[in-house]
Amino acid sequence: MEFTKLFTQTEADRVHEASLEILENVGMLVRNEKALSIFSANGCRVDMETKMVRFPREVVEKAIKTFVPNYTFTAQDPKFDVTMPGDRPIVVTGSSAPNVIDPKTGEERRATSTDIANIAYLINELPGFDVFSISTLADDAPEGQFSMSRFYPALKNCKKPVRSNTPNMEDLKKVLELGILVAGSEEAYRKRPFINHHYCPVVSPLTFDVESTEAVMYLTEQGLPVYGTIVPNAGMTSPLSLMGTLTLGNAEFLGLSTLIQMIRPGAPMIYAVLSTVADMRTGAYAPGAIETGMLQMGHTEMARFYNVPSGGYIGLTNAHSNDAQSGYETGMNTTAALLAGADLFNMGGLLGSLMAFDFGKAVIDNEIALMLKRMKKGFEYSEENLCLDLIGKIGPGGSYMDTEHTLKNMRSIAVLPKVATREMRRRWEDQGRPDAHSRAMKEVNKILIKPNKSRFTEELDAKVRGHFPGLVAGDVDWHL
């Protein structure tokens, strides 16, 4: 499959050059002291007073030389390991929403650790999703267990790679302790680190924060999986032109990557973004806008320029219910990103620009994910697939329905959706005219009423609960 190209080689070169100019002449404000000294020790011009860092081009170019083209998400169960770019598109749930749409009442409320357990099990079972990024926060978290109340129910109920962030180093270290406990030993965990860490250490424009930067540096030193997302917002924190925002975001990616490569040359990274255009009528945040997809396409092309995996939060929606807007915003933006060759899609399950998880939305996004994967598989060009012999055999006027060839391909050529309806109107009316959301909720129910076979064993669970007293229950609890 050939990917969509937006820029000529000269134009892409210019975006790169312009990014280097920004880093060299404007520089970045680095609030983290340790990052300042790393930049200073590795050839950047650092003003310790103002915390401004300027990047000579050869420093950035040296970092680019050690970029690697792959990134692997390791899972508790090795059959769920995925590597970019080979396994692309890798579809990930959207993460860290404070709220959930209550599956029973349809009302928005604060999410809990039980919601996380339910969501973890659902994502484990939905084949379109490759990585479970912990979708919500847990409002019921006991004091001091903010992150444990998220990672424990997630790991307990989902064997796919789990991804999320932590607010500070203390929480991060506790989460790693949990990982080691689940793996059986530190050695086993380091061999197969099934927790992937994600942060937004760069606050646009051109600023490194303190805590997230600290976590990224620590995990990079440790050789554990971590990557950052670059999040410029055109009109607010970046210029109100797509080229300006692409270039500023590209410079910020290079700034972050330079730090990572200084710490550990060859550390795997993802060129991940959530570049958006603000709605100038109100200043509203608009991740569902079509420009988000366009910017993702541009960044993906630049990622190819550097030969690193690309992606980001693509396929989000501003819609507050699982409706047509939710579907077209997710559908159009992810399709655009896929055609440009993006590897990673942080897209599943969230409404209201990352504010609330909706179970039905997750099931519909699963279908969108399967469609994206279908598109990526493409036409599978081959002499055999031209089917010339078969066309000759059936001849004009015949039917292909009852051939061996059709029988062989009927379960694999087309996506067979569970939510999208293909029945005649009368049958649909007889079923009570269910819309896509209610059909999706039916699928959720079908999955979640069954016991979770992927749950921790009782033995492992007892070990974890013994080690961390006062943990939330972290079990699936589902009844509509």
Place this chain on the structure above:
Amino acid sequence: MSVQAIYDAVVEFDIGKVIDLVKAEVESGTNVSVILSDGLIGAMDEVGRRYTEGEFFVPEMLMAAKAMKAGLEVLKPLLSKGENIKKGTIIIGTVKGDLHDIGKNLVSMMMEGAGFEVIDLGVDVDTEKFLATAKEKNADIICMSALLTTTMPFMEVTIKSIREQGLKFKTMVGGAPVSEDFATKIGADGWSPDAPGAVETARRLTAR
């Protein structure tokens, strides 16, 4: 006549023109209060109306507020002590640990546009700094913003301190994850889902 020109220049956000016109008007002997109320403040009311109608976008409103402020700077030394030109004093910042300031900046600019005196403490502001500044400036409202769900608890810390110290400052909270329920739970006096609403809430809280 020329007061109308000042009004027009604010609505057209022409900063240079506003300054020149206000100076000229003062020299020609027009009452300073008239320039203020009919020229500058009247124009901002019109800007507010156009914004509400969807005719003006946020950048236009912000530019108009800048033009109004420039004119106000010319008038300030001439206003008599009793003349109350500001609606109230606002202390604003993102809470400790949070560097995300887009929303806070928008609120800050819109509050200024609406005639409040705004002291913007920037990002990563702790309770001590909020309270010390509020005391120093004799503020009416402390506005706290958070984007990260992990930093929201610091809002409650500040509100508790205000109560414990028996201070009279009103509090407002906002930011994407901050809900009305949360605001009520932590005892904030005001909350708004967006920046224009924050201005309305501030007006309500400072109404005398």
